[in-house]
Amino acid sequence: MAKYDLNNKVVLITGATGGIGAATARELANKGANLVLVDLDEEKLKALAAEFQQGQALVAPGDVTDAARMKEIVDEAVATYGKLDVALANAGIAGNPPSTSLTASREEVEKVMEVNIMGVWRTVHPCLEEIVKNNGYVMITASVYSFFNGVANLPYATSKAAVEMMSRSLRAELAGSGAKAGALYPGWVKTPIIEQAFGGNEIATNMIKGALPAFMRTPIPAERLAKAAVKGMEKRATRTIEPKFWAMFSAFRGLFQNGTDLLLDVHKKNHGQLRKLDDWNRERLAKQNS
């Protein structure tokens, strides 16, 4: 299949100043793409844009959950560069601190789903007309959590399963239009979100250590993930998975999911750790409220 050349393409990236977003922006800039950088903090966006050639990056502060602002940003991108070819819907957050649904706050859980699901939708939807017009590509950042059990990480894993389906449905809906969509599945990547999700919480860290061998949970550098993401864009791939060993778990997910669900049902040590996590969260909340 012919390579989708990113030179002179206009690529919108949300979560652009985060670990994966910024590394991917740098990789795309090297390929000659023009960038529309979307994130919450304008100063960080300006600092990132300053790394690129004059005029190569549009600084577009915005919250992905704000549908009106996202539409405005797409209009600004088209006014600046004359078109929009690719959207990387990448902004995301994790529940912080880790908790089960018994002790999680409703607001915190719903915020994760709002940013990670509705934020992706509100990013992609206003881009579609331009992307179809230009035979472009939508890449949605999912996760190995799209098919990995979300125990103690329910809103995050739920959101990643949802956006995986968004990318698959969208790809099928765009078929024949000239445009394509696909999902990016990072494994563990060394960025601030890992700290947010697990850092500082010994119980959650021990649970992950117990569940996965070291090679699976050792974070890879964001630059490695970004290279894979850009290769995926050049193929307008259905799935881009990095590290690649996760592709096997995705391919055999029926077996993998049934096996892990069964194991988690009967794993007494894990049950104990979950109750410990609940106790830790109850204590934390009691201190906060006193």
Ligand SMILES: NC(=O)c1ccc[n+]([C@@H]2O[C@H](COP(=O)([O-])OP(=O)(O)OC[C@H]3O[C@@H](n4cnc5c(N)ncnc54)[C@H](O)[C@@H]3O)[C@@H](O)[C@H]2O)c1
């Ligand atoms: N790091 C990993 O191990 C990992 C694994 C799988 C998937 N992911 C996904 O990759 C994506 C990028 O994460 P990262 O690892 O670079 O983390 P990160 O925390 O470094 O970056 C996330 C970025 O999203 C931005 N953001 C958050 N809420 C926003 C909002 N409402 N509007 C606009 N921007 C917002 C943040 O400001 C931040 O810059 C996320 O969707 C994450 O879920 C990360």
